[in-house]
Amino acid sequence: SPDIAVVTNLAPNHLDIHKDMQEYIDSKKNIILHQNAFSKAVLNLDNEITNGFSDSVRGQLAKFSVKENVSNGAFLDGDTICYNDYGKITRIMNIHDIKIPGMHNVENYLAAISAVWGLVDVETMTAVAKTFGGVAHRAEFVREVDGVKYYNDSIASSPTRTALGTLSLYSRKICIIAGGYDKHIPYEPLGPVINDKVKLLILLGDTAPKIEKAVKEAPNYDADEIEIVNVTNMEEAVAVARERSTKGDIVSLSPASASFGLYKNFEERGNHFKSIVNALK
CATH class of the missing domain: 3.90.190.20 (Mur ligase, C-terminal domain)
Known part of the structure; x- marks a missing residue:
């Protein structure tokens, strides 16, 4: 498993390959099952299945949400993306600063910010959001x-x-x-x-x-x-x-x-x- 693992949304998929939905979920959970105490897992609080992985996290647990504040991770306060570092809240950017459209891309930034918090400065995060135009085959x-x-x-x-x-x-x-x-x-x-x-x-x-x-x-x-x-x-x-x-x-x-x-x-x-x-x- 990686040092930093991110799980965004889990919904029915690849059921032609997996025996059932539970096997599909279990296959995804492998990304965090073999992490150690020095690793970090980022989970989507707003997705019930993904959030259900919380008890399996061995290292630091960060969550992201567009619906509510989190104790450690990125969240939305109105139109502002914020990060709560165990009580220390940093206001990062307005969601309208993000060049690529859609609320799902706001969620993607919340996940990415949660993953790299402490490794990448806020100015770089904001600069990327304002200039990154997306990649091929994605809208x-x-x-x-x-x-x-x-x-x-x-x-x-x-x-x-x-x-x-x-x-x-x-x-x-x-x-x-x-x-x-x-x-x-x-x-x-x-x-x-x-x-x-x-x-x-x-x-x-x-x-x-x-x-x-x-x-x-x-x-x-x-x-x-x-x-x-x-x-x-x-x-x-x-x-x-x-x-x-x-x-x-x-x-x-x-x-x-x-x-x-x-x-x-x-x-x-x-x-x-x-x-x-x-x-x-």
């Missing part, structure tokens, strides 16, 4: 075509990542391309979020029927508010997005599924999407 802006902005969020390989990632970033309804390999994850929780946040849902891959079923069976489903189109490949998906989106729209690849069967990995999937979008005229 990555590709280009704007005819007033429509295209984003590549191919890293979103589970329903949770799509719901808490792409679908949390924008204040208006967007168009998304979703679907892929079936990891046997429940899609029911994603249905209501898609109905709230999406106006055009383009589906492909093995999970397409599961996602469509989750959307249509959700209590907030309204056939007049969301259009669902099934396609067979990424070229068709982008063509439908181009045809049915209008100026001011956002189109995002956010699959909520693994890439296997269609692509080798999420990078290959994201790069293919970007190549198609960049070829649009």
Whole structure:
């Protein structure tokens, strides 16, 4: 196990590989089980499963939260990121200083700050937040075509990542391309979020029927508010997005599924999407 271990969110994933959810949780817990008394573990207080690892921590335990103060770790006070070092509170930055969008990225900064507290100065933390623009395949802006902005969020390989990632970033309804390999994850929780946040849902891959079923069976489903189109490949998906989106729209690849069967990995999937979008005229 590493000297400093961070566990962010645990939700159903990779259930095609693990016997059940408990085995998946136990596999994640290995990151802290073999730490020693001189190590540090950073856990998300707001995630029930992750927070449940607390009793297994052997060294220093730091927690982060967007909901409440913590005794040791980073937390939010209104819009200000703070660090509580066992009673000594340092105000670090406003969340609007963070260049990359989304509350999930605020949580990521809380986790990172908790991990490096005492090793990195506050000025460096703030400078990184103001200048770091993110990495490929994570809500990555590709280009704007005819007033429509295209984003590549191919890293979103589970329903949770799509719901808490792409679908949390924008204040208006967007168009998304979703679907892929079936990891046997429940899609029911994603249905209501898609109905709230999406106006055009383009589906492909093995999970397409599961996602469509989750959307249509959700209590907030309204056939007049969301259009669902099934396609067979990424070229068709982008063509439908181009045809049915209008100026001011956002189109995002956010699959909520693994890439296997269609692509080798999420990078290959994201790069293919970007190549198609960049070829649009």
